[in-house]
Amino acid sequence: MAAAAAVRSSMGLTLRLSRAIPDCSSCPLNRLKSCGVNPQSRGSFESFRTMNRHLQTSIGLCHSEEGSSNAEDPEDVVNVVYIDRSGQRIPVKAKVGDNVLYLAHKHGIDLEGACEASLACSTCHVYVNAEHFDKLPDPAEREDDMLDMAPMLQENSRLGCQIILTPELDGIELTLPKITRNFYVDGHVPKPH
Amino acid sequence: MGGHGVLLLPGLRRWTPGRSAWMSRLCGGVRFSSCTPKVCIVGSGPAGFYTAQHLLKTHQNVHVDIYERLPVPFGLVRFGVAPDHPEVKNVINTFTQTAKHSRCRFYGNVNVGKDVSVGELKQAYHAVVLSYGAEGNRSMGVPGEGLAGVYSAKDFVGWYNGHPSCRELNPDLNCETAVILGQGNVALDVARVLLSPIDILKKTDITQPALEALVRSQIRRVLIVGRRGPVQVACTIKELREMVNLPGTKSEMVEADFDGVTEALKDLPRPRKRLTELLLKTALDTPGDKEQQRRHQASRTWGFRFFRSPSEVLADADGNKTVGIRLAVTRLEGSGEGARAVLTGEVEDVTCGLVISSIGYKSHPIDPSVPFDTRRAVIPNTMGRVKQATGLYCSGWLKTGPTGVIATTMNNSFDTARSLVEDMESEALDLSSVKTGSEVISALLEERGVKSVSFSDWEKIDSVEMSRGEASGKPREKILTVEEMIQVART
Numbered sequence: 246m247a248a249a250a251a252v253r254s255s256m257g258l259t260l261r262l263s264r265a266i267p268d269c270s271s272c273p274l275n276r277l278k279s280c281g282v283n284p285q286s287r288g289s290f291e292s293f294r295t296m297n298r299h300l301q302t303s304i305g306l307c308h309s310e311e312g313s314s315n316a317e318d319p320e321d322v323v324n325v326v327y328i329d330r331s332g333q334r335i336p337v338k339a340k341v342g343d344n345v346l347y348l349a350h351k352h353g354i355d356l357e358g359a360c361e362a363s364l365a366c367s368t369c370h371v372y373v374n375a376e377h378f379d380k381l382p383d384p385a386e387r388e389d390d391m392l393d394m395a396p397m398l399q400e401n402s403r404l405g406c407q408i409i410l411t412p413e414l415d416g417i418e419l420t421l422p423k424i425t426r427n428f429y430v431d432g433h434v435p436k437p438h
Numbered sequence: 439m440g441g442h443g444v445l446l447l448p449g450l451r452r453w454t455p456g457r458s459a460w461m462s463r464l465c466g467g468v469r470f471s472s473c474t475p476k477v478c479i480v481g482s483g484p485a486g487f488y489t490a491q492h493l494l495k496t497h498q499n500v501h502v503d504i505y506e507r508l509p510v511p512f513g514l515v516r517f518g519v520a521p522d523h524p525e526v527k528n529v530i531n532t533f534t535q536t537a538k539h540s541r542c543r544f545y546g547n548v549n550v551g552k553d554v555s556v557g558e559l560k561q562a563y564h565a566v567v568l569s570y571g572a573e574g575n576r577s578m579g580v581p582g583e584g585l586a587g588v589y590s591a592k593d594f595v596g597w598y599n600g601h602p603s604c605r606e607l608n609p610d611l612n613c614e615t616a617v618i619l620g621q622g623n624v625a626l627d628v629a630r631v632l633l634s635p636i637d638i639l640k641k642t643d644i645t646q647p648a649l650e651a652l653v654r655s656q657i658r659r660v661l662i663v664g665r666r667g668p669v670q671v672a673c674t675i676k677e678l679r680e681m682v683n684l685p686g687t688k689s690e691m692v693e694a695d696f697d698g699v700t701e702a703l704k705d706l707p708r709p710r711k712r713l714t715e716l717l718l719k720t721a722l723d724t725p726g727d728k729e730q731q732r733r734h735q736a737s738r739t740w741g742f743r744f745f746r747s748p749s750e751v752l753a754d755a756d757g758n759k760t761v762g763i764r765l766a767v768t769r770l771e772g773s774g775e776g777a778r779a780v781l782t783g784e785v786e787d788v789t790c791g792l793v794i795s796s797i798g799y800k801s802h803p804i805d806p807s808v809p810f811d812t813r814r815a816v817i818p819n820t821m822g823r824v825k826q827a828t829g830l831y832c833s834g835w836l837k838t839g840p841t842g843v844i845a846t847t848m849n850n851s852f853d854t855a856r857s858l859v860e861d862m863e864s865e866a867l868d869l870s871s872v873k874t875g876s877e878v879i880s881a882l883l884e885e886r887g888v889k890s891v892s893f894s895d896w897e898k899i900d901s902v903e904m905s906r907g908e909a910s911g912k913p914r915e916k917i918l919t920v921e922e923m924i925q926v927a928r929t
Contacts, residue, residue: 355495359532359844363525368845390676393709394843424849 323410327354328420345371345408345419356421362406364388367395369405374418381408397422475500475862476875478563480550480804481570482506483513484847485834487533489567492855494539497862501541503563503876505554508602509547509891509923510899511537513571515844517601520627521642522634524913529844537893543876546891547924553888554879556805560829562878564869565858567831568808568817568824569851572799572840578619582751583795586610587760591624591796598631598648600916602923605647610759611655613791617763619748620796621664622672622841626681628794629660633738635686643907643914657792660740665747665768665779668699668717669706675713681740682720688736691721695744702773717742745769749785751793762789799840814839822854829867831858895927902926 320341327335327349337352346369349356357368364387373381378401384392388407392398405419477493479486482504490502510516512530519526537544548554550570559566575592577583589609596604616632618625631639636653644652664671682689699718703711721742725733746765754761767784770777801817803810809826811818816839817832824830833854834847842850861867883890899917906915917923 357532357848359529359848360525361528361531363528365523365525365528366843366845368848370845387676389712390674390679393675393712394845396846396849398708424852 320412323412323415323417325410325414326416326418327352327356328418329354330421330423339410341410341412343410344406345369345410346406348410349405349419354421356405358406364391364404364407367391367404370395370398370422371403371405371408372399372420372422373401373403373408374420375401377414377417378403380411380413395422396424473869473872475565475867475869476503476563476873477501477565477567477858478503478505478559478875478879479567479569480505480556480559481513481568481834481836482511482533482544482546483569483571483834484515484529484533484844485569485571485836485851486513486567487511487536488848488851489569489833489855489858490542491532491536492852493858494536494541496855496859499541500862501543501875502539503543503545503879504537505548505550505559506544506546507549507570509920509927510896511544511546511893517596517599518624519599520595520631521599521644522630522638524642526844544893544896545876545879546893546896547920547927548883548888548890551804553886554882556808556830558882559879562873562875563829564873565829565831565861565867567833567854567858568804568836569832569834570801570804570836572801572815572835574800574802574815575795576798576800578748578795578797580748580750582753582760585751585753585760586758587613587791588751588793588795591618591620591628591794592799594628594794595624598644600645600918602918602920605918609651609792611651611657611792613656615659615661615788615790616657616792616794617788617790618660618662618794618796619664620672620798621662621742622796623674623677623843625662625794625796626673626677628796629662629740630677630680630684632657632660633684633687633740638685641911643912643916645916645918646910647918658738660738661743661788661790662740663743663746663748663765665745666777667744667770668696668721668742669702669710669714669774670770670777671713671717671742673713675709675716678713678716678720682716684740686736687738687740688733689720690739690741692741692743693722695742696721705774745779746786747779747781748793748795752787760791760793762787763793799835801836801840822850822857823861889924891924891927898929899923899926 323339323341323343325337325339325345325348327337329335335352335354337348339348344362346356346358346362350358356371359368360366362369364385370392381403384403384407388404392402392404395402408414408419410417475497477500479490479502486504486506490504493500493502504511512533515527515530515533536542550556550559556566556568575590577590582588587610589607593604593607594609597607597609611632618628631644631652632655636649639652640649681687696718699714703714703718706714743765745768747768748763749766750764751760752762752764753759765786765788767782767786768779769782771780772778800815802815803812808830809818809824810816817836818825819832819837822831822833822837824832831854833851835842837854838850858867862869880890900914903914903916907913909915917926
């Protein structure tokens with residue numbers, strides 16, 4: 246468990262350093278209770294930007310991970326296409342360092358993230374298009390463990406919360422698995438024994 | 439008390455301002471099929487909340503009321519998920535957002551089936567979704583099951599997780615060996631809690647009485663017993679890995695149990711293959727120096743025992759306490775998932791002082807008017823629509839049986855919500871008459887002396903638990919009685 250916790254916190258650190266997830270727990274504003282933002286409210290990331298106009302926190306955690314208010318650096322832009330469960334294509338302009346799960350939330354795409362990117366569930370399961378699948382770094386063992394729980398697992402399955410956008414992922418297409426109307430979502434029927 | 443803003447003016451009848459009164463006047467006497475649909479959900483665990491979430495998202499007018507028997511929400515996320523799995527509980531944030539949605543209301547401390555009937559809910563709402571889960575457990579059905587020292591995993595987990603009904607369990611941990619029947623994730627959670635270093639547990643939201651009992655515990659060996667073989671084990675790889683890596687422990691397995699397993703690997707689907715590979719490695723690999731060293735220093739052991747089925751719990755001379763368990767030896771017929779365990783006639787006795795049966799939760803019927811399949815212990819349904827009933831739906835374990843993680847329940851609940859919305863839009867569900875929803879139910883409850891707990895009342899309880907936990911370095915110190923929960927809710 247200690248080893249797992251170490252991996253978890255280092256992954257969290259990586260994601261925080263890449264400005265992908267705000268981590269309120271170590272932000273001084275949170276400890277002083279002067280952030281004023283409900284951390285549980287998903288759509289509140291805009292507020293982080295406003296709060297920090299006057300305060301510079303060295304951690305950089307409270308910077309919104311959405312589109313920067315500054316001029317977009319074209320080299321920073323990553324084009325992403327989400328294909329939702331009804332087959333609809335939703336193109337999104339993202340930035341290097343964006344997290345695929347939170348990016349989906351920002352654009353109202355119904356990709357669930359029950360455990361909030363802590364590798365404790367499989368609700369952010371996506372299929373990655375072949376061209377970009379191999380460009381992703383190999384999944385950590387812990388991601389593979391959680392992917393094993395995902396219904397309708399395929400060769401090109403990944404957990405959205407573990408995909409951080411890089412320039413070479415420009416054009417990536419992420420398909421949300423269809424939820425089939427079966428007794429078990431993957432068609433599995435348990436055999437009584 | 440919760441509600442949609444009911445005002446009491448002296449001398450005037452109770453009236454509700456706003457939309458529903460306006461809609462009533464509009465709908466009164468006119469066949470108007472788009473009255474505000476009102477749905478109630480019974481049970482506030484993941485199934486209830488995910489059903490509510492999907493309904494609110496896909497239908498712009500529906501109002502959802504969630505009824506919960508306890509004063510506190512979240513069901514198994516609060517009472518089932520292990521204390522050392524806090525990330526799994528993050529889903530509470532999602533559920534909190536749903537509860538605070540303008541078209542959602544939470545009513546805690548309301549016992550559907552006792553304080554109010556399903557029939558009364560059906561009268562008050564356009565649709566009722568039953569998602570109250572599985573509060574019972576399958577029994578082993580063997581002699582000695584009622585002895586001191588034998589517990590269901592449901593009760594044991596409820597005890598260390600602070601469920602008010604399990605507060606007095608007081609399991610006796612003054613023995614060296616514990617035997618757990620069943621090899622699913624719940625069995626592994628129990629094993630892990632029994633053997634985890636106290637330094638790890640004391641920083642979790644495990645209850646204080648459980649923590650103190652575990653500090654005094656003499657248990658040094660846990661056997662996790664299943665009637666089939668390694669390829670049929672029901673746990674998943676994350677939980678197995680946690681056992682393998684549990685500080686201060688080493689595993690002991692029976693090598694012969696693994697005959698033929700390596701050969702079976704190549705035909706297994708990926709999840710089963712990875713799990714079986716880890717199991718084989720743990721059971722059979724010769725450890726390197728570092729691992730040898732670690733095992734040498736381990737003071738606690740755990741292991742799977744395969745091909746064993748309980749046949750009797752053995753008592754001491756006075757016939758009161760558990761001193762052992764008699765296990766029938768089985769063999770497999772068939773292979774893979776469909777393999778069946780068949781008795782061989784041999785038995786094996788294992789000395790132990792604690793027996794925990796982790797062979798499955800079980801749903802109970804709530805009301806004679808609701809169809810219930812007693813053999814499978816689920817509500818008969820098609821895609822969440824209760825069979826031979828209109829306006830009645832079900833989601834979660836009550837719908838599909840008591841297995842699956844939060845992701846499974848999520849899909850299952852979205853599915854039911856989808857059926858319900860389809861029925862609203864196709865008019866398979868009659869929305870032509872105005873339903874008063876929580877107004878009439880709240881009045882009934884008040885008449886009956888039942889005081890519901892609102893979501894903001896729960897937030898007071900939440901806040902008290904968290905601040906009590908802070909004092910001892912825990913995320914929260916759970917309140918253990920319904921009385922105290924209500925007392926805090928009323929402050």
